[in-house]
Amino acid sequence: MSKGAWIFIGLLIASAIFCGIVPFWLLPTNGIAMALPVITVPGENLCTDCFGTGLRITNTIVGTLLADVAVLLFAFGATRRLKEIPGRLQGLFEMLTDALYGLAKTTAGPVWAKRIFPLMATIFLFLLFANWLELVPGVDSVGLIHCAEPGMSGYDTHKVLGITVLKNEKNLNAGDKATEADTEACEAHHAGTSEAEHEGEGEAAAETGEEVHDNRQIVTPFVRAAATDLNLTIGLGLIAVLVIQYFGVRSLGVGYFAKFINIPALDKLDKKPMGVMDFAVGFLDIIGEISRIVSFGFRLFGNIFAGQVLLFVIPFLAGALIPFFIYGFELFVGAIQAFVFAMLFLVFAAMATAGHGDHEEGH
Numbered sequence: 001m002s003k004g005a006w007i008f009i010g011l012l013i014a015s016a017i018f019c020g021i022v023p024f025w026l027l028p029t030n031g032i033a034m035a036l037p038v039i040t041v042p043g044e045n046l047c048t049d050c051f052g053t054g055l056r057i058t059n060t061i062v063g064t065l066l067a068d069v070a071v072l073l074f075a076f077g078a079t080r081r082l083k084e085i086p087g088r089l090q091g092l093f094e095m096l097t098d099a100l101y102g103l104a105k106t107t108a109g110p111v112w113a114k115r116i117f118p119l120m121a122t123i124f125l126f127l128l129f130a131n132w133l134e135l136v137p138g139v140d141s142v143g144l145i146h147c148a149e150p151g152m153s154g155y156d157t158h159k160v161l162g163i164t165v166l167k168n169e170k171n172l173n174a175g176d177k178a179t180e181a182d183t184e185a186c187e188a189h190h191a192g193t194s195e196a197e198h199e200g201e202g203e204a205a206a207e208t209g210e211e212v213h214d215n216r217q218i219v220t221p222f223v224r225a226a227a228t229d230l231n232l233t234i235g236l237g238l239i240a241v242l243v244i245q246y247f248g249v250r251s252l253g254v255g256y257f258a259k260f261i262n263i264p265a266l267d268k269l270d271k272k273p274m275g276v277m278d279f280a281v282g283f284l285d286i287i288g289e290i291s292r293i294v295s296f297g298f299r300l301f302g303n304i305f306a307g308q309v310l311l312f313v314i315p316f317l318a319g320a321l322i323p324f325f326i327y328g329f330e331l332f333v334g335a336i337q338a339f340v341f342a343m344l345f346l347v348f349a350a351m352a353t354a355g356h357g358d359h360e361e362g363h
Helices: 003-026 059-079 088-135 180-190 195-208 230-259 263-267 275-317 322-353 357-362
Strands: 032-034 045-050 055-058 142-147 155-160 163-168 217-221
Touching: 055 059, 059 088, 059 230, 088 230, 088 275, 088 322, 230 275, 230 322, 275 322
Parallel strands: none
Antiparallel strands: 032 142, 045 055, 142 217, 155 163
């Protein structure tokens, strides 16, 4: 047989294993399911008292750690054995770092580029891997089965060849019935909730004409893209803005804060009557710096979270061809959002190191 035939047979075997045996037999036998998860804004808890330490770990924290590991492996793998004639990995790493350093040098100048570049490149590489993580099969879809909370949509559980599986309620056949053990387990779980929650759930179901099921179960994914958690994007924006202020003080000294509280403008009111206006503009700059945190965080979160929802919905609406283009689009969006975040940090840092107003003349 030819080499191409063996490759084709290998692909068929791999497809049978990863598209049949793993999701429909191996994972369900271990209490793990593959299904469309309930879309939530905050990251879902994987454990609330991990190892008895009171530590809470969410699936977005797992995604963050995986992105960190990917960046470290990429950097160490590319620079471990540097060669005069670089290989593919070293060549890719050098191409990315050279391009980013060139942008930093052009924007901030050769002196400040050396200080701004390390954090700028780290942010770009981290967000690149974090954003592309949502394209990996199993991310956002493989996780633990557990009872749905009151008011949440979910799946009925069914026995197939002795294995508990999930089935969408909308696709249930007339003769399908949930397993008694899972129904009792979820009823016991819901027994601990308040009557008000159950009444609210019943009223909502009555309005939509749907039946309330106490045996509904959902899937909490093991891994979720880090940037779909607003905590990470806002936190990263806060770090970026604080570092920008550090660069400003490092470049201009204490006089950097004259940008926000322009006392020198009030000292020269006899020569410059518009100094009052210059002083008032400083308060607008304070608002502008705070708004950068929101801008950094929500821009990244909005684009990546919307892409995650799109990846959930499109394969269920169109199973062929169209998801391929959506994956290509999200590959592009993930790279662009990482680049935009890094470039905004670079531009704002370069602006902070430059002089402003009367202080520029004195400096």
